[in-house]
Amino acid sequence: MNQSRVNQSPTLEIGSGDDVRVLLVDDEPLVLEGLRRSVHREFVADLASGAEEGLAKLRRDGPYPVVVSDMRMPGMDGAEFLAEVRTVSPDSIRVMLTGHSDMEIAVRAVNEGQIFRFLIKPVTPEAFLATLRECVAQYHAARLEKGQLKIAIDALEQLDLGTLTALARAIDAKSAWTAGHSERVTNLALKMGHAMGLPAKSLELMHRGALLHDIGKIGTPPAILDKVGRLDPEEMRIMREHVKIGVRILEPIPCFREALPMVAQHHEWFDGSGYPAGLAGENISLPARIIAVADCYDALVSDRPYRKGLPKRQALEMMRQNSGTQFDPMIIEVFMLLARAAQLA
Ligand SMILES: [Fe+2]
Helix, strand or coil, X not given: CCHHHCCCCCCCCCCCCCCEEEEEECCXXXXXXXXXXXXXXXXXXXXXXXXXXXXXXXXXXXXXXXXEEECCCCCCCHHHHHHHHHHHCCCCEEEEEECHHHHHHHHHHHHXXXXXXXXXXXXXXXXXXXXXXXXXXXXXHHHHHCCCHHHHHHHHCCXXXXXXXXXXXXXXXXXXHHCCHHHHHHHXXXXXXXXXXXXXXXXXXXXXXXXXXXXXHHHCCHHHHCCCCCXXXXXXXXXXXXXXXXXXXXXXXXHHHHHHHHHHHCCCCCCCCCCCCCCCHHHCCHHHHHHHHHHHHHHXXXXXXXXXXXXXXXXXXXXXXXXXXXXXXHHHHHHHHHHHCXXXX
């Protein structure tokens, strides 16, 4: 492969999921309208001008994945309101809008588990959108973890790439050691796919599949994810289950059907000695072979509980040594070209 074929990072169309509803409560109509406008492309925001109206909406139209409330409101204030929301709708992720002067109350509310996050006013549209994505992701991650799979799965279909990214972050955040892993793997896999000249449709599909390639880790016990030291054979068996759990989560969702092989096959080896099915060569789907390279490289250069991340040069050498056994040589060739073009960061 000629180096001139290695392109810059892809820009991908971000789809919109317009069915995720959130409840916004503030006594200032202009603030409410501004917040609603800043997220309307991705979320349907129901508005309430005070705590009473908010609770009535919650009882009548809930559950809402996310409830956002201003702190200072006449009558019941934001802290009291969100405490009440917790009782009425325990799964809703609660966010408080606050001024500098109420920081102390907000910090206490976070520490006591009353709210998931607070935002200091004025909030930029970008920060508000990013927060809502994280909250919706948190909501789905919690439901997946609790085993409320059916409900969460229906919702997954509605999510756009922004929220899927946030969901990937929530999954990775289960262990401090894997923070940001899925996103980095996705970026690297997309760079390789782009450099190989894959069509936009395939790249978009790979974007979704790579973000959720480890979604099954939602079912892996934290004690195993965080273990300091090597896993014993039984722990290894449980860890490996994440592939099957991931497939089980995504299988019923039509829009993930084509992305399933990436979840199912990202631990298969090119020589057939991987898991879970022992597939070899081109029987492993191309995007899964690409993700396998990105996944392993990111794991090598990242710190783990039992070792520091390897320096880039050493990690690249290990990747090269495993070309043809663990990895598809053609993909390693692309990967090395990207490394030489300093595009791996
Ligand atoms: Fe994995």
